[in-house]
Amino acid sequence: MSENGILIEGSRVTKRFGGITANDGVDFAVAEGDLVGLIGPNGSGKTTLINVLTGHLTPDGGKVILRGRQVSGKPAHIYAATGVARTFQSTQLFGRMTVLENLMVPGLTRPRSSAHEVARRARACLEFLNLAHLEQLYAKNLSGGQQKLLELGRCLMLDPAILFLDEPFAGVHPHLRDELIKRIEELHRAGRTFVVVDHDMESILRISRRLVVMARGRKIADGPPEAVRTDQAVLAAYAGL
């Protein structure tokens, strides 16, 4: 743990795809125990930033510092082993593996884990997510909302310090969405750090303690939700697009 309580930090992150600069010198730090909402118009570079911060993309410029250690350029599983978990914009499960197996995978990647112990934890996790009755089903046969829950469960099995959730509420039935929010808040109270990306403003504002806004690959606002809501640059970004 670094001294100032910063868990993960992207410093001057730049990422280009062909001629497009998706991230242009973005500084983004998350402190231990925070719950950050990351918003911005389509194509503003949110997902790219998450991909860089979780090791799925190597930045062209800048660096990623995780618990005081520079990790940019290292493969994604190193991040996962250091306590970074994430979900994907379009749910990415192990479709033709059972629900239980989906949770066993991250559990078993932990060093010195025993199959019995992991299975016990996985089942506990399924109880927590109300998915226990589905454990022998193929993941691809779950409904969209159940898949989001399962993906969250898969993150939890890593016992992560920080979770990046990429559009967790998109396409989820309102009832399940409330369920999801409840779980996130529960986990946050239990001490986990979150970064949540979504277009569902209402939900984001409901849960986040801090709001970061991106536009055109740059960070344009960062602060408490109330302050950011009235920020001129943010209003301009949303209105102008």
Next chain:
Amino acid sequence: MRIVEGRHSAAACALLLSGLVIVPTLFLGGSPVRAAEPIKVGWVGPLSPPGGYAEGALMKDATQIAADEINAKGGVLGRKIEVSYQDTRGQPEEGTAAAQRLISQDHVVAITGEFHSSVFLAEMEVAHAAGIPIIAVDVWALKITAKGYPEVFRVAPNQALIASKYGEWLAASGFKNVAVLYEKTDGGQSARDVLLPVLEKHGVKYDVVGSDPNATEFTAQIERFKNHSPPYDFFMSIYSEAGAYPMISQAYTLGFAPTPHAGIANTGGPAVDPTFWKNVGEAGKYLVTEIVGLPKTAWNDKTKAFVAAFQKRFNQTPSPQAIENYDAMWVLADAIERAKSTDGKAIIAALEKTHWLGGRGLYTFSTSHTPDWAYHQFMEAPVALVQFDKVNQEPEDAPIIWPRDIADVKYLYKKPGE
């Protein structure tokens, strides 16, 4: 697929799996051979790719003609002959399977056939282990007879008898600088291995190029030949696969060979196949190739009868390989008749004393081991080099240019325009 629940289907599964292992044993043994039953003879050869299936098909047809003729004459030892044909796809492993099946499943008394030396080498191991005579029909590798297995006989000439003839003829014709293009098959390689030392011995310069047997595009290579300096005066192609035709056409249209400055030859068989002229047209004129049968002038009644029968039945001219297999079948029948038995040892003994006039001359098998490839080799296997001097000429009508004692033209090689 829905799985039916219940104990019955579970038992069925167990049965199915154990069946995989047990079913084969049901094919055990087979019934003992009774006197009136036909004598079974095996045939092996390529009938599908990646093997040389075209030649294989011709050989199979010819074998059937011989078997039908033998049966029409009352068979052998008063019993009919029945041929079991096994496709080997040009793969040694399939050859082993085929030979093994013929011997232990079909209980054949002898085997003939095969077109690929590498496959035959695998097959003859099986025959050797079982003591079953096997007559090699169109495989030219020296190693086959050089191994000295008593079961193995060969009616085909071998590379020492074929490729060396090309070498001697090239030297005698005064060619000084030869481009050799061979296909990377067993036949191509062994021909190359025999040809090159002969050229070297006579001081003929050469360059040798290998090619994938599937290739059909030779333009770049032929242009490279054309630009070689000093220029080549002969294009020797060792190619038996389908690519031979585009190669000959391309050499002709690109003005490499045949020209007044460069001759061309192809060894391996395609130039005597039934669709040769259809494929190459003008380009085939002046091409030199070998026939591994008697020259037409030396044809005996059997040759003529076979060619006529084949043409009548299959509506095409038999290739020399076909007549080899026709004769092999007759040689075998003759040996069984003389052995008065279908026992392997007896047939082998009878084969060694073979003195039988077939469509390719008088068959005898050497029992000498010097040189090593001579053992059980038909030493007088006819090989003649011919040169087409007309478009659409039958190989048998083409003038013989080598060896000199049977040549029917004065020249050694006729250049275009001469």
Next chain:
Amino acid sequence: MSWDYLFIQAANGAVIGIIYALIAVGVTLIFSILKIVNFAHGDLYMLGGYCAYYVITLFGVPPLPAMFVSMAALFTIAIILERLLLTPLYSDATERKDEYGLIVTFGLAFFLRNIAIIAFGPFPLKPPSFISGVQHFGNLIVTNDRLFAGSAGIVLILALLYFMHRTIWGQALDAVSQSREAAAIVGINPRRFNSFAFGVGAALAAAAGALIAPIFSLAPDMGVLPNIQAYVIVILGGMGSVLGSIIAGIALGESEGLFTAFFPDPTRALAYTNAFGVLVLMIVLIFRPNGLFGRRHLRME
């Protein structure tokens, strides 16, 4: 080495490259719509060649109309085959669609190649030339058949490009290739376009077979080598890009020709020509895992 020699080899390479491209374009088209690699493409090409041959020899039809007959025939055959064999690609019960497509076309190739030996006989056949004779351009000699095949290849590819970009059906095809869901939403039935694309791909292969037959002769296993070359081209060109395939086809023809012409060890040059093509492919893939001009490969699921 003279410039003349280089020019001749380059010109020959270009002609053969266009012919390669014609085969590869069909593979590309099928890939971009059906998302499968058609391993039976070389055998459809073989069928097309034989079809043209028999139309010419049995009915006395001139070569060029025979080529169109062959294209129509293969178009129909391919649609039937697609309906019979490829429909599971669109069913959820098929668990691994990429692999299913690969394997079923593998099986189809196996069947076609072996039935062809029985149906057409084992010996190579050659239909009459489109235009007989040769053309001399200085030291460069090109047969009229090659020139014809090259130009007809260009015409057909241009026709395909025109069709893809300028006609309703072509644009619908393009729409399906980009997003099946979106296409379905705007009322295009992707199922029908799968059949259609497979048919057009096969018709192009048939045209290639008919055009090449007088140059290389027909044989039941003639599809083996072009098949591999087609994959090389399709990958180099970026799966699903018609224009990329044309460029890659010509590049492959050129590089193979020039490799044979200039590889320092003359005895091995021809033997390694085919290996050279795939080696280039492998190197490109190592550095660009999605091909040179590739869009990212998308799974069907």
Next chain:
Amino acid sequence: MRHLHVYILLAVAVLALAYAPRVNPYWMHVAIIAMFYGILASSWSLLAGYAGLFSLGHMAFASIGGYASALLVQWYGIPIPLGMAAGVALCCALGGLIGWVCLRMSGPYLAIFTLGFAEIVRITFSTEDDITAGMAGLHTEPLFRAATRLPYFYTAFGLLVVSLALMGAIVQSRWGLFLRAIREDEQAAAASGIDVARFRILAFAIASGFAGLAGGFYGHYIGILTPSLGGLDLMAVLVVMAVIGGMERLPTAVGGAFAVEFLLELLREYGQWRLPIFGVILLLTMRFARNGLLTPFWLHFVRLGGGARGAAAVVAPGRKDSRA
């Protein structure tokens, strides 16, 4: 009774072994070749079925293993088992290397990349004939100087059982779960903490090693090796075997190898129609039993004992156990 299926299989195996001396040499040869393909099909299913790496270079590794062993025995006169071990080691190393260079490829790209590798191996082996004897065939030392095929049968059986046991242990461990996770979604697997690169390379190395083992055995059994061993024709047959059986489980892949090999031999009755008929059977099977013909049978068979339910239970012990 748990693991009933294991006992049944053992019983069948014992039966087959005891019965073997009475089988005629032809069917024994077919069985040996089927076991050779069994090793190849199961190792290919480890690669393609579990890890989702649809490689078309598997037969090329068999070819490399065969040639390496044959040549080492020929050059240095080392014992054949040592030669085969060297072949396996070489294939592991080369397989790992191929696995490493194609790390970023997937789906058809990987298939065609490995196809290219196989072609290069085949072309090289047939061109460099002063070393490999090319298409004329490389003669190999026989493993046994026996008149019957029986020792080969037992050897092949032993190799198949050992290979299956080793691979079975791998796929039932957490590695098997990781490989399947990589097959399903590489990004998600990485996000779950799996070192994707390491496991992809491992899968290639292990599978290629078994292919090399099979190739080595084949070379010393048939007595002659040609470059066509590594060609596309045999690769197609191998794919067909694994797929018909069911490529996502080792035993079904082996079952497919047996079924196809025996079918091909039984079809010899039909002469030239053999391969077309085989093609039709193939197409029908693929069309109507897309996920493998033997898979449902196998799953049911495994459930006989009532213990294991699907693959999940292998790594995730049943509820009762975890409470106990």
